[in-house]
Amino acid sequence: MSENKIPYKIYLDESEIPTKWYNVRADMKTKPAPLLNPGTLEPLKAEELYPIFCEELVAQELNNDDAFIEIPDEIQNFYRMYRPSPLIRAYFLEKALDTPAKIYYKFEGNNTSGSHKLNSAIAQAYYAKKQGLKGVTTETGAGQWGTALSMACSYFGLDCKVYMVKVSYEQKPFRREVMRTYGASVTPSPSMETEVGRKILEAHPGTTGSLGCAISEAVEVATKNDGYRYVLGSVLNQVLLHQSIIGLETKTAMDKYGVKPDIIIGCAGGGSNLGGLISPFMGEKLRGEADYRIIAVEPASCPSFTRGKFAYDFCDTGMVCPLAKMYTLGSGFIPSANHAGGLRYHGMSSTLSQLYHDGLMEATSVEQTSVFRAAQQFARVEGILPAPESSHAIRVAIDEALKCKETGEEKTILFGLTGTGYFDMVAYENFNNGTMTDYIPTDEDLKPGFDAIPKFPGNEF
């Protein structure tokens, strides 16, 4: 099909929704390092993870070998409620930028959670239900994950306890109400409800919280209550697996029109949307079948890839979780409170960390005000009000398209538009009022985080 026939929106048929997730680890020569038991420093066995996670999710977490994993029918059915998501050709943006580049974005904001997070939430709730559990606990930062999980839990009749990072709880009261509408209980974190929350509050009175704190609280509650397990919305291998649906749909849609991206861009918080979007493309790259330039975009205020250390570290502030090898700013790192929205996590998916370490992808960081300038420009021409997180990817997509304008290259750029920004109006308000600031941590700011990374033989960084 010729170029000019490419529609504004490429929708797939329902029958083209993938029936299997793709596990990129199967094609990695160097596998992501295993999770370690923080007590023994030995790789964690499945049984050791059962008190925290559902059994089937543990199997997915540890599965480095099977390239494809069947999506259970009930999850496929739920996906049909809001998938396939559109792949959009950004003709309006291209015109506004006057660029020869061809820009595509995969839009995951077309569901009430407002983000891609529902793709994994429904899977995790399904396996919890299948195991006969009463409910699940979790953390949420900006609130999209908590919303997605509360939707998924209400679908399966599970109880849902959400620990919400305090700064977001205060900035986004309406997010909390969406979660409560779906039946979840929402507690600002750190809270006095848990041992670890009380400890954190004692050490950092007045803290606005972090994902790392909220995770510790949620894990404590899951392990202390019968019939509960903890679920996580990003970072873990299983989450990247579920999110591969994004990349698989994208690839099917592009293949239909014979389009190959030159550059693939995604924002990176814990790495799940980016990991999901790039998985099938990275698979081709790993197998030597194709080459792509892949760029992770993170906020300059929480720069795990670009300034972090590649080391074993705790996934949470309370240091109760397993050790994961990843790019990390240290589990005690708390990003500046003026940083809006998600992407606040101190670490990064260990799968993406390994791929980055092996030179298979790049990373860059961008400042908040330039991100919102890109968001505004995008909203005005493409019609979608983007989430601040997604706008990190927009920023770099625009920058790459502008480079093409200079060189005259007709590159094909694909980026992930992970969600909508309707609940981020406080941040947009700051931007519109000109009161938004950028904060880039100094080396001094980062030092305490690095100092707290556990030291043991083999964990030099």
Ligand SMILES: *Cc1c(COP(=O)(O)O)cnc(C)c1O
């Ligand atoms: C959670 C979230 C992200 C970042 O999380 P990842 O796991 O890195 O994908 C990005 N965009 C939106 C809209 C989100 O809700």
